[in-house]
Amino acid sequence: MAQPDPSAILAKLRKTPALQALLKGVEQGGVLSLDGISQGAWAFSAAVLAHFAKGRPVVVVCPTGKLQEQFHQELETWLPTLAKRLAKPPQFFPAWDVLPHEARLPHADVLSERLETLIHLAKRRKPSANSTAPGPVIVTTGVGLLQRTFSPAELKNRFRSFKLGDRIDPLDLVEWLEDQGYEPEAQVSQKGEIALRGGILDVFPLASPWPVRFEFFGDELESLRTFDPQTQLSREKIDRATISPGGELGILKQQLCANANYATGRLGDYLAGDSIFLLIDPEEIAGRVADYLGQVPSGDLFHDNWETALGQARQLGSIVEVRETGEEAEPPFQGLDAYRPLGESAGDPQVADTQRREFFNQLHRWLRNGYAVWTVCGTEGELQRFDELWIEYGLAKRKAEAKPVQMLGSMSRGFLVEATKLVVVTDSEIFGRIRTQRPRRLKSPHAAATRSALEIDFTDLSVGDFVVHLQHGIGRYLGLKVLPVETRTTRDGKEKSSGGEECLVIEYGTRDPGQEPPRLYVPVSGAHLVSKYVGTGRARPPLSIIGGKRWAKAKAAAEKAVSDVAADLLKLQASREAQPGHEFGDDTPWQRELEGAFPFEETPDQCSAIExxxxxxxxxxxxxxLVCGDVGFGKTEVAIRAAFKAVMGGKQVAVLVPTTVLAQQHYNTFRERMAEFPVSVELLSRFRSKKQADAVIAALAAGSVDVVIGTHKLIQPNVRFRDLGLVIIDEEQRFGVLHKERLKMLRQTVDVLTLTATPIPRTLHMALTGARDMSTIETPPQDRLPIETTVIEFDDT
Known part of the structure; x- marks a missing residue:
């Protein structure tokens, strides 16, 4: 892959009148305008300015959080290329993800990113006069700019370092951490939490990628280790740990009101007096800020008004207002809409191919006329497909002074710079689709929490329900109870329990009816050993006796029955595997193009299931x-890629779903993903009239339908396929016995892919015993957040 050489482009840009005027104006200060910059070139222009700014901080202010994420991703693409001496990647300074009237704290990851930016700027040393290294680049929003935070002096005072051998009372440390804003929990799982268990204290600092485990012997700090918050297993030993504040302010609003000498700070307080503020679409920023400030109570201590924020920016340096439109006869950075308009996807694949072929010819004309063409794609597969199309259209054989150079990165749209003869093309123009922004990955390597298949859902349990403990048998659930580990008296004379752990309380049977029933306290960390009792009929099961033999005998009998069933299933599966099936070929170029068009980043488990x-x-x-995964974890994309592979192999695909609504959803998704390819997708459900259904059935028999998605109508006797190669079953457990008999007939010779979030015991048993292959998707999509329920006091004011 030929890498772009920016030196020639930067040299030409430096000579353009527009950039010379901009750099001169930045040196003098004030408010400047940079008009005629297409949206696709916003991040590129910011990276160019960072390159020529000679160590000055560049603050990019976006109107919305979504544009901020996109801008940050695109800067991560351009800064390593255009500003190679940049010390650190661009900093991300988000606004709080809560509205002013919401009675809850911002998410811990939002506070963490804000705090990390402030720490980076506080540690920055002023560059020397001869330094040519680029300064820091910070991406924020208008709302983020006016939200107040720690002053630099206060932030410095709130850090505390610990090393091995230090003497400190663990309970005093817990009290200090709570004062800093840390939340005590039974188990640390996310930033801003602490957990004390005897002489072990777990702390997850906001500014650290991993939590830290403190182990005390009395009041001596004996061990320091980082650990994984998901597995709770230690990672590595460390000699020193620095704890940052647990909240952005870490103090109560009442304390602020009572202490007028306490001064909050702004992002600008951490910047030098030679900063450059890029306001992206300033009119849109002002409108968004006005809408937000309209919800802020008067006299609020944590927000400035927009005029104050702009005033500080003017005092710190220069303001550059960037707009997409302007009065220039020839905009310095033009979009590629005139050459490759993107809108609704072309319904006819031949028309789409013709449009793309013409655009590729235009790229070749630019190369022939001395332009540099840079192609930016999100994946290696997309770059490979570009090369294949370049050869397929016969352009590799033609003479040109240069070839397109390629780079991996995230870009929304391409642009053209006539002054430097530079054309930047993205996968949007190459494949003729509007790129869907991929969610920004959280910095913590464990941010995507996994959920164990054995994890108990406490919302499914009510007091009095029967539960089963793996070791002790059937008991009665009595609720949750916190067992305090230690109680102490605080300095103000109040008793305080520390290190309490929440436990499930389970009642068991007794040999003597007159005895008090024993209770088992199961820590939440051991809840995977407990499951809800599921039995046949309405009979109440007898409670097991702790230490008795009845539960052990019941387990042994169940294991024997399972083995008998497994033998029958293995025999059936062995006869199936003895029959030959269709052997599909390797991935085609269209397969790689379809997969490259997936607008999101595949999770590791999803990639494994697809492969x-x-x-x-x-x-x-x-x-x-069998593909098991929670709702929204990406099972449908696995099915789409398998179905497309079957169609590319000349086979038909049947997708069987249990409900009409789900059939319509899958139909829309499959059609949208395969719209650019000559693949016929049809639907069989009660949403279709008898005439439409008959036409689809006839087309299936004739072989003119490649993929059919349907409910029970799909397994009616009158439905015949010309050459069925793959059956995809979504939620098999929701089909009846007669339907499964029909599915068995289909399964004799075709490939079968089953998708489910809750596999039935028989299906799961076949997978676990090896009778069926199974893939599990336990990793949620990036930045998927849990549902939060907040209970607050009603306030009629």
Whole structure:
């Protein structure tokens, strides 16, 4: 892959009148305008300015959080190329993710990113007069700019370092951490939390990627280790730990009112007096800020008005207002809409291919006329597909002074710079689709929390329900109870319990009816050993006796019954595997193009499931794979790629779903993903009239329908396929016995892919015993947040 060389482009840009005037104006200070910059070139222009700013901080102010994320992603693409001497990646300074009237704190990751930016700026040393290294680049929003934070002096005072051998009372340390804003929990799982268990204290500092485990022997700090918050297992030993504030302010509003000498700070307080503020679409910023400030109570201590924020920016340096439109006869950075308009996807694949071929010819004309063409794609597969299309259209054989150079990165749209003869093309123009912004990855490597399949859902349990403990048997659930580990008297004379752990209380049976029933306290960390009792009929199960033999005998009998069933299932599966199946070929260029068009970043588990399914399809025996994953974890994308591979192999695909609504949803999704390819997708459900359904059934028999999505109508006797190669079943447990008999007939010779969030015991058992292959998708999509329920006191004011 040829990498772009920016030196020639930067040299030409430096000579353009527009950039010379901008740099001169920045040196003099004041408010400047940079008009005629297409949206796709906003981040590029900011990176160019950072390169020529000679160590001055550059603050990019966006109107919305969504544009801020996009801008930050694009800066991560351009800064390593254009400003190679940049000390650190661009800083992300988000606004709080709560509205002023909401009675809750911002998310810990938002506070963490704000705090990390402030720490980075506070540690920055002023560059020397001869320094040519770029200064820090910070991306924020208008709202983020006016929200107040720690003053630099207060932030410095709120850090505390600990080293091995230090003497400190763990309870005093817990009290200090709570004063700093840390929340005590039974188990640390996210930033801003602490947990004390005897002589072990877990702390997850806001400004650290991993939590820290303090181990005390009495009041001596004996051990320091980082650990994984998901597994709770230690990672590595450390000699020193620095604890940052647990909240952005870490003090109560009442304390602020009572202490007039306490001064909050602004982001600008951490910047030098030579900063450059880029206001992206200043009119839109002002409108968004006005809407937000309209919800801020009068006299609020944590917000400035917009005029105050702009006034500080003017005092610190220069303000550059960037707009997409302007009065220039020839905008310095033009969009590519005139050459590659993007809107609704072309319904006809031939029309779409013609449009793309013409755009590729235009790229070749630019190369022939001495332009530099840079292609920016999000994945290696997209770059590879670009090369394939370049060869397919016969452009590699033509003479040109140069070839397109390629780079991996995130860009929304391409642009053209006539003054330097530079054309930047993105995957949006190459593949003719409007790029969907991929969610920004959280910095913590463990930010995407996994949920164990054995984890108990406490919302499903009510007091009095029967539960099963793996070791002790059937008991009665009595609720949750916090067992305090230690109680102490604080300085103000109040008793305080520390290190309490929440436990499930389970009542068991007794040999003597007159005895008090024993109770088992199961820590929440051991809740995976407990499951809700599920039995047949309405009979109440007898409670097990702790230490008795009845539960052990019941487990042994169940294991034997399972083994008998497994033998029958294995025999059935062995006969199926003895039959030959269709062996699909390797991925086609269209397959790679479809996968490259996926607008989100695949999770590791999702990638494994996709590769496993495609690998099975390329084997000479029929596939029978079960894909388990929670709702929204990406099972449908696994099905889409498997279905497309089957169609590319000349086979038909049947997608069986339990409900009409789900059938319509899948139909829309499959059609949208395959719209740019000559793939026929149809629907069979009660949403279709009899005439429409008959036409689809006839087309299936004739082979003119590639993918059909349907409910129970799909397994009616009159439905015939010309060459069925793959059956995809979504939520198999919701089909009846007769339907499954019909599915067994389909399964004799075709590949089968089953998607489910809650597999039935028989299906799961077949997978666990090896009778069926199974893939699990336990990793949620990036930045997927849990549902938060907040109970607050009603305030009629």
């Amino acid at each position: 496993a399914a495609k690998r099975d399809m390329q084997q000479p025996k029929p596939m029978d794979r």
